[in-house]
Amino acid sequence: MNFETTKDRIIYESLRLFAEKGFDGVSMREIAAAVGMKAASLYSHFKGKEAIYTSIVDTMKSRYNDEVMNLQIDGNDPSADVKVYEQISSEQLYGIGRELFVYFVHDEYTRMYRKMLTIGQFQNEMIAQEYSRQYYDEAITYQRQLFTMLAQMGNFKDADYEVMALHFYAPIYTMITICDRQPEREDEMLELLRKHIEQFVKVYVLKN
Amino acid sequence: MNFETTKDRIIYESLRLFAEKGFDGVSMREIAAAVGMKAASLYSHFKGKEAIYTSIVDTMKSRYNDEVMNLQIDGNDPSADVKVYEQISSEQLYGIGRELFVYFVHDEYTRMYRKMLTIGQFQNEMIAQEYSRQYYDEAITYQRQLFTMLAQMGNFKDADYEVMALHFYAPIYTMITICDRQPEREDEMLELLRKHIEQFVKVYVLKN
DNA sequence: GTCTATAAGAAGATAGAC
DNA sequence: GTCTATCTTCTTATAGAC
Numbered sequence: 510m511n512f513e514t515t516k517d518r519i520i521y522e523s524l525r526l527f528a529e530k531g532f533d534g535v536s537m538r539e540i541a542a543a544v545g546m547k548a549a550s551l552y553s554h555f556k557g558k559e560a561i562y563t564s565i566v567d568t569m570k571s572r573y574n575d576e577v578m579n580l581q582i583d584g585n586d587p588s589a590d591v592k593v594y595e596q597i598s599s600e601q602l603y604g605i606g607r608e609l610f611v612y613f614v615h616d617e618y619t620r621m622y623r624k625m626l627t628i629g630q631f632q633n634e635m636i637a638q639e640y641s642r643q644y645y646d647e648a649i650t651y652q653r654q655l656f657t658m659l660a661q662m663g664n665f666k667d668a669d670y671e672v673m674a675l676h677f678y679a680p681i682y683t684m685i686t687i688c689d690r691q692p693e694r695e696d697e698m699l700e701l702l703r704k705h706i707e708q709f710v711k712v713y714v715l716k717n
Numbered sequence: 718m719n720f721e722t723t724k725d726r727i728i729y730e731s732l733r734l735f736a737e738k739g740f741d742g743v744s745m746r747e748i749a750a751a752v753g754m755k756a757a758s759l760y761s762h763f764k765g766k767e768a769i770y771t772s773i774v775d776t777m778k779s780r781y782n783d784e785v786m787n788l789q790i791d792g793n794d795p796s797a798d799v800k801v802y803e804q805i806s807s808e809q810l811y812g813i814g815r816e817l818f819v820y821f822v823h824d825e826y827t828r829m830y831r832k833m834l835t836i837g838q839f840q841n842e843m844i845a846q847e848y849s850r851q852y853y854d855e856a857i858t859y860q861r862q863l864f865t866m867l868a869q870m871g872n873f874k875d876a877d878y879e880v881m882a883l884h885f886y887a888p889i890y891t892m893i894t895i896c897d898r899q900p901e902r903e904d905e906m907l908e909l910l911r912k913h914i915e916q917f918v919k920v921y922v923l924k925n
Numbered sequence: 926g927t928c929t930a931t932a933a934g935a936a937g938a939t940a941g942a943c
Numbered sequence: 944g945t946c947t948a949t950c951t952t953c954t955t956a957t958a959g960a961c
Contacts, residue, residue: 529840531836533741534840628835632738638899676888680883701879701880704877704880705880712876
């Protein structure tokens with residue numbers, strides 16, 4: 510996120526407030542106060558409250574793509590990542606899982622954006638689809654493709670690789686939602702994450 | 718839920734509206750209209766809007782306990798349920814999973830209540846704890862105890878049974894949240910549920 | 926218990942000075 | 944671009960007739 514323009518600061522503060530209180534729970538006066546101006550001035554930058562919300566969604570979509578490219582793993586193209594994990598070990602798979610987990614839980618914008626979508630998902634069809642796409646379909650598709658390729662190299666037991674992706678990702682996703690609700694449980698979840706991946710490897714990886 | 722008293726009808730309609738629009742998104746006039754009265758009359762039954770919300774939470778807690786007792790499995794005391802699954806088979810484990818899934822997704826009140834907690838979890842510490850307790854801790858504890866007992870009977874491979882519970886439950890929980898957001902994907906999720914449990918059994922159950 | 930009427934305030938949004 | 948002032952509408956909640 511850039512903080513160069515006032516527009517960007519409005520987007521950031523609005524996201525922060527929407528993530529805590531929901532769209533309806535935040536007033537234009539509140540946003541203005543957080544930015545350090547009067548409510549009327551917001552209308553010089555955005556047509557209205559809904560325009561701010563739309564702008565947040567657009568900004569975060571492009572931000573997500575930028576960030577994902579900076580991770581060690583590509584995150585979008587598993588065929589580019591597969592070389593990294595050719596001789597997959599428990600350690601390495603823990604690497605993927607932990608990286609995924611820590612990024613999602615610690616990155617301020619990602620966390621706020623996910624909270625905002627979580628709150629808004631039942632009020633808006635578009636938000637619902639965006640949430641499922643980003644936090645389910647894309648994640649599962651990536652893992653499924655990665656596991657399929659690793660299996661062709663003879664690293665894994667024979668299995669349905671979509672289900673295998675689900676077995677890898679769903680526990681991690683579930684633990685992320687716990688940390689969103691109760692940040693004080695992060696250490697507990699990190700320990701459980703370690704056990705999860707250890708057991709996942711025992712159960713699915715042929716020899717390690 | 719009883720519909721005998723006006724109070725109960727107010728609770729039901731409020732829950733229905735809160736689940737769709739969130740607490741702040743619903744006005745007293747809206748609730749009153751849904752019940753079939755004027756907003757002022759609501760104050761003869763509840764002190765205010767927040768009192769309705771509190772009352773919903775209390776009502777749903779007791780309702781959940783009642784409902785769970787009516788399921789084939791006890792749902793709270795795995796030692797009472799373990800006899801049912803002594804000679805666990807893929808079919809039977811599919812039975813637990815599917816029952817869990819269908820109850821959570823189809824039961825109107827459970828679904829509305831879960832949506833309401835989902836929306837409210839970041840605004841209220843109590844709601845956050847209630848959500849985690851009901852949809853994570855209690856579910857995992859139950860499954861862990863069940864798997865531990867089944868393992869002592871020699872049905873399962875050696876494993877960490879908390880992680881095993883997570884591997885069983887987290888995919889189911891994740892699929893439930895998909896159906897909450899996108900009910901049109903229920904068939905897809907039911908098919909995935911079947912595959913999930915099939916593979917879970919292949920991976921964890923010794924002989925079947 | 927339900928109604929009408931209304932208080933008291935907060936909401937989103939706009940006009941126009943600077 | 945930001946401000947003050949204001950419009951209009953909506954909010955929760957109460958008073959008092961029936």
